[in-house]
Amino acid sequence: MEKTTNNNQPMKYILPLLLSVFIFQQSLAQDYVPGLIVVKLKDEDQSRRKESSNALSLELLEKDGKVEKIQYLGKKSSFFKRNEQKSRLDNIYKLEIKEDISELDYINYLNSFENIEYAEQYPNVKPLYVPNDPEAQFGKKQFHLAQINVYDAWNVTKGGEDIVIGIIDTGADLDHEDLVGNLYLNVEDPIDGSDNDNDGFVDNYYGWDFADNDNSPEADGSTHGTGVTGIAAAATDNNTGIAGIGFNTKFMPIKIFQTESNFSRNSYEAIIYAADQGCDVINLSWGSSGRYSQFAQDIINYAALEKDVVIVAAAGNTDDELDFYPASYDNVLSIGFVNPDDTRNSNSTYSDFIDLVAPGSGIYTTENGDAYASDGGSSYAAPMVAGAAAL
Ligand SMILES: [Ca+2]
Ligand SMILES: [Ca+2]
Ligand SMILES: [Ca+2]
């Protein structure tokens, strides 16, 4: 390969060329390590090779001026070995080629020799994506992230800010340092006393409180909803606290439990609301056993079949085989919970309706009052699936 330069070439031609080369190399760099080539020579008699006019040899590689460094990958180069057991690694070399040499051109050149088994670029591997949240690092408190292999998933996708998980629960700590960044805001209805978006809910900017019938789904009693929210949708890669499985996914807090009594109110209308507001996924970390309701099933069907919402629900926290609702309704993903070693937790309800299991023991997440804490149960397994569904 002769290098030619033309110093008289005008810049306007060079610049686009440089840009296209740069872009090409960028895309190459994603799949291959630049400057590295691996070569395997055919396993053949060394003496016969030397006689062949079209055989590649180490001497040839050293002499051609294009290779910076040659590294043998086997235990002992077949150029020197005699009477030793053959290995798959025999005859494999790693070549570090000089900076101004094109990998593809040099590979074509190498492939022109008779004794080449293959010559190819060195495959690049991408690291698992580990966000910078302190407790999401390996060995830190969010062990469940590794247990469900979500670092692998984040290599592929980190979710979209246009994807929303409706968290129908006890509300959320809306200004929690590690939640506020992923809080979905209904910008169509700012807080000004009127129902600007005409959806029947005045100033539903942050979500809705179906228990107290007001526009603030702020957690004012239990911290349950704040914990559930953090698992699925905590602000991620923000150098703070924990990572939410949904990464960039937004959450819409919808409160159905009253502050004092903790009785739920309008829980199924809340599902209609979440579906109508455009939630892609709905998380239901609550329920009760053995009370099938056709009304509830109809609402589930509306959200799942008419509004295309993925509905995820906790399977229950008792060591029983029973139907727990809403988890056991049709068109709901029912989530049981497992220990850190993937065995069923003895408090995880089971039935034929269980669809998936997720970690639910000692799960570290957000807590009311800008805090964090560990807790467990199927309530904490369900939002893992909801977060994963959002990705
Ligand atoms: Ca409204
Ligand atoms: Ca308004
Ligand atoms: Ca409220």
Ligand SMILES: [Ca+2]
């Ligand atoms: Ca975080």
